[in-house]
Amino acid sequence: MATPEFITTLRASAGQQLLWLPGVSAVVFNEQGEVLLGRRADTGNWAVLAGMPEPGEQPAEAAVREVLEETGVHCVVERVVSVDAQPAIVYPNGDRCQFMDITLRCRAVGGEARVNDDESLEVGWFPPTALPELSTRSLDRIARAQGEEPTWFAAP
Template sequence: MATPDFILSLREKIGHELLWLPGVTAVVVREPAGASAGREVLLVKRADTGEWTPVTGIVDPGEEPAVAAAREVLEEADVVAEPTSLARVGVTGRVTYPNGDVSQYLDLTFRFRYVSGEPHPADGENLEATWFDTEALPPMSDDMAARLAAGLTPETTPTGFSFP
């Protein structure tokens, strides 16, 4: 799915100014059958940057973040997954898009359990969607690696923030 309609509507009013948005990252994990198989994680190769990442997306107005992440996994990779925990809360740096729009995201990273589906780039946002063994991951940005690491940690306490 391209830019959500509510963001296009906001952009009509504020132009390219900084827009603060809630975002989600879905770290979908599956345990393949067979004693020799290791744990796998779903990654997508983004069409806009060519980078491998977990599935990410924007939370629609009024949408629960975990529901948004599950929706994004289904829309982008045609995989059904269910959230098991909130793994990380973080803030991205400012992103300036080629058209001049500036955004920054509050990112909520969720760990998901795979339910069904064979991954493929379902909505045109990605070039590829596939499973990677967690011991043989492709290169990715430090930010995406941190989100992935948090989602692969079986802790239930979110990381990435501190209390005063």
């Protein structure tokens, strides 16, 4: 998985200490109500599409960019689904980070789903009733994106 240049620069001075970072997740639906998923190259697991905004980039802009870069699918953002702090992650090289994730519901408007970069092993459309094995986090994001409830966040 490609590390953004701004993170590489930060790591040069911060070392492996915990970095608090922004993240976006995109739950993308097509006209048939199927959800777009990617099988991650770093873990081999299926997941909703996600990434980091570049400095100064708006979350919706980052989600649209990440979906296109990873899958070749063009999408538009419809609404904010959830905002929550994710558990800290320790990467195999020892780098530690924690993401504040903004999950966005998106609608596909063009393109063909395909592996479009080195971050995914496979991509595909799945009916919500026939999803591959997913983490609880991905399942929660999809369930919330299907509904019309207000934006979810953890209560204080």
